[in-house]
Amino acid sequence: MLVCFFRYNSVLYFTQDIFSNATHYLTRSAIGVCNRSFGTHAMLTPAEPRIFGQPTPETHPHLMKPGELTPGIAALEYELRRAKLMDRLSENSVVISLGYRMRYMSNKVFYPFHQNTDFFYLCGFNEPDSAIVLEKNNSRRGYKMTMFVPPKNRCLEMWEGPRTGVLGAIDFFGADEAMESARFNSKIKDIIKNYKDVYIDLPPRTNILSTDNIQKSIGRNSVKPLSRIIQDLRLTKSDSEIALMRKDGEITGKAFIQTMKFTKPGLSEHDLYAKIDFECRIRGAQSLAYVPVVAGGINALTMHYVRNDMPLRNGDLVLLDAGGEYYGYASDVTRTWPVNGKFTQPQKELYEAVLNVNRRCIKLCTEAEGISLNGIHEISVELMKEELLNIGFDLSEGDIDRVLYPHHVGHYLGLDVHDTPYVDRSRRLSSGMVITIEPGLYVPPNYAYPERYHGMGIRIEDNVVVGATDPIVLSSTAPKEIVDIEFCMSNS
Numbered sequence: 001m002l003v004c005f006f007r008y009n010s011v012l013y014f015t016q017d018i019f020s021n022a023t024h025y026l027t028r029s030a031i032g033v034c035n036r037s038f039g040t041h042a043m044l045t046p047a048e049p050r051i052f053g054q055p056t057p058e059t060h061p062h063l064m065k066p067g068e069l070t071p072g073i074a075a076l077e078y079e080l081r082r083a084k085l086m087d088r089l090s091e092n093s094v095v096i097s098l099g100y101r102m103r104y105m106s107n108k109v110f111y112p113f114h115q116n117t118d119f120f121y122l123c124g125f126n127e128p129d130s131a132i133v134l135e136k137n138n139s140r141r142g143y144k145m146t147m148f149v150p151p152k153n154r155c156l157e158m159w160e161g162p163r164t165g166v167l168g169a170i171d172f173f174g175a176d177e178a179m180e181s182a183r184f185n186s187k188i189k190d191i192i193k194n195y196k197d198v199y200i201d202l203p204p205r206t207n208i209l210s211t212d213n214i215q216k217s218i219g220r221n222s223v224k225p226l227s228r229i230i231q232d233l234r235l236t237k238s239d240s241e242i243a244l245m246r247k248d249g250e251i252t253g254k255a256f257i258q259t260m261k262f263t264k265p266g267l268s269e270h271d272l273y274a275k276i277d278f279e280c281r282i283r284g285a286q287s288l289a290y291v292p293v294v295a296g297g298i299n300a301l302t303m304h305y306v307r308n309d310m311p312l313r314n315g316d317l318v319l320l321d322a323g324g325e326y327y328g329y330a331s332d333v334t335r336t337w338p339v340n341g342k343f344t345q346p347q348k349e350l351y352e353a354v355l356n357v358n359r360r361c362i363k364l365c366t367e368a369e370g371i372s373l374n375g376i377h378e379i380s381v382e383l384m385k386e387e388l389l390n391i392g393f394d395l396s397e398g399d400i401d402r403v404l405y406p407h408h409v410g411h412y413l414g415l416d417v418h419d420t421p422y423v424d425r426s427r428r429l430s431s432g433m434v435i436t437i438e439p440g441l442y443v444p445p446n447y448a449y450p451e452r453y454h455g456m457g458i459r460i461e462d463n464v465v466v467g468a469t470d471p472i473v474l475s476s477t478a479p480k481e482i483v484d485i486e487f488c489m490s491n492s
Contacts, residue, residue: 051162053127053150056172070124071327072244075174078124084233085122086136086143094195095226096188097122099130112287117415118201118230120328125149125173127164129181133191146191147175148184199226231420235412236432241329242465245413245434246474248285248326249463252333253477255279255324260485261492265314265339269294273308276322285324289331290417292322296339300457301442303407312339317347319457323417330417332436333475334461341489343482346452350441351482353387357439358460358480361409365429365437365464365471373425373435377409380439388441392450404443410436413463433466434474 050058055071057064069075085095097119103111115126123132131148152165169178179187192198202223237245258279259272272294280288294308297316312318316339323331336354338347357380364376384405388395412419413434429435440459443449460480465472479485 052168052172053162053164054125069173070126073124073240073327077238077240078122079174081233082122082134082145083142085229086134088229089136089199090197091136092196093136094192094198095132095134095136096192096198096200097132097134097226097230098201099125099132100128102128115328117328118227118234121230121234121415123147123173125164125169131181131184132175133188135191135195141176144176145174146177146179147173148179148181148187151180151182196222197224198222199224199229201225201227228422231422234414235420235423235427236430237414237434237465238432241414242432242434242472244327244329245331245463245465246472248324248329248331249333249474250477251280251283251285251326252322252324252331253475254283255322256320256333256335256478257488259320260335260337260479260488263312263318263337263339263341263489264492265312267312269296269299269308269310269312269318272312272318272320276320280322280324283324285326287325289323289325293319293334294322295319295457298445298455298457300336300459301444301455303442314340315344317456317458319459321459321461323463328415330413330415330419331463331475332413332417332461333463333478334438334440334459335478335480335485336458336460337485337489342486347456348482349391350443350453350456351458353384353391354439354441354458354460355480355482356387357383358437358462361437361439362462362464362471362473365435365466366469367429367431367466368469370428372428373408373410373412376437377425380409381405384439384441394448396448399448404441404449405439406442407438407440410438429466431466431468435464435466437462437464 052059055063057066057068063071067074067076069078086093089095098116099119100114100116102113105111113126113128119130119132120126125132125147127150129150133146133148135144135146136142137144147169149166149169150163152163157163164172166178166180169175200223255276259275262275263272273292276292276294277288291306292308293305295302295305296310296312296318299305299310300317300319317336318339319334319336321332321334323333325331336351338344343351360383361376361380364371364379381400385395385400388400388404393399408425411425412423413436414420419434438459438461440457442457443453443455445454462476462480463474465474479488
């Protein structure tokens, strides 16, 4: 008896063939091809549709185009990323990249899963308890790719949702070989013994690797860090990545507009948290990229204030630092505006000081300038000093960089909010990098500074693509000019 799959009117069917001399040809790439015809539909039983643990062009055509492995990113681009990585390694090398486990808030209450971004960059696989092994060789591809993934399990999938499984890792993700995750610790011993250099990040963070097993299997002298090499590749974004980040910036900017319009005295910081979260998600973001800062009044003097539980008072400013995450890519935007919709004169003066520095630093974000993020920061400190002297500050040594403007002007941005942390900010900027520009001023109630500015915290943060001669501001939709903010809030 032979079970035969085939398509009829775009529906996949199966039937049991009772004819022993029937000849059928079934292949992995064309499952469902059968050369037998039937005169009736009565004996045809629809087979289950093939499902995966994440969107595919077939299951989610409203999100993905043919040829894409993840929304907006083609399978070919992932292939090129791996090829570039392997080209940088010596012969007789193997790469082991590890996905994260599911993490839990408390017993059986899980956090939304977020993949290890280095792992995701290489293969796009977005399920927990997974790993990818790349063995450098002389094949046309240049390496052998083995994936370790959770197996299909009808019982578990009924509770937890579909899995891609071993066959899906081969057919959709392009693995040369795939195995169940449970085999990783035993199989990896056989793989790494054949190689001189093992590129892996130890100690592992939350992933499927057993530390004891791997350390017994690998000589310490052969282990080399992997993340630094991957992050060097991640630093320069492709056109597809920039397109996703541009969309993310638009989503976040429109969310800021609606949140500004929503703001009024009597609401709480938590209300604005809920509003920005909703407005990002309703426009297509999967989540916020990080816990937002919603800081009313003097709370804005705390850089990473995330309690977000105080009322918004008439006459105060509110600082909101938030960004959506769009198919893995983060935005990171900050705007500051008056709770009642109108800047006071002192608020205008301090705000314009920060805005002037923001504008001038963005103009520096080009390859032609030959400057680094550290270089831009040094300039921003001098610019901030000029602005403060112009509005009456009497500054002593250390006032700006230790008290009034104590943070860096920016950081790299991409799959992580603080992207590519191993890449030093002394690296000269080049086309395709994406960075933040975020000068700020935070005036404590200290009589060393003019009293009219006491308790004000102002930060203006934009996301910028470094261009050859002109920068591209991804967050331009979010209002930052005083006239635009006040107009926006008066038309709620």
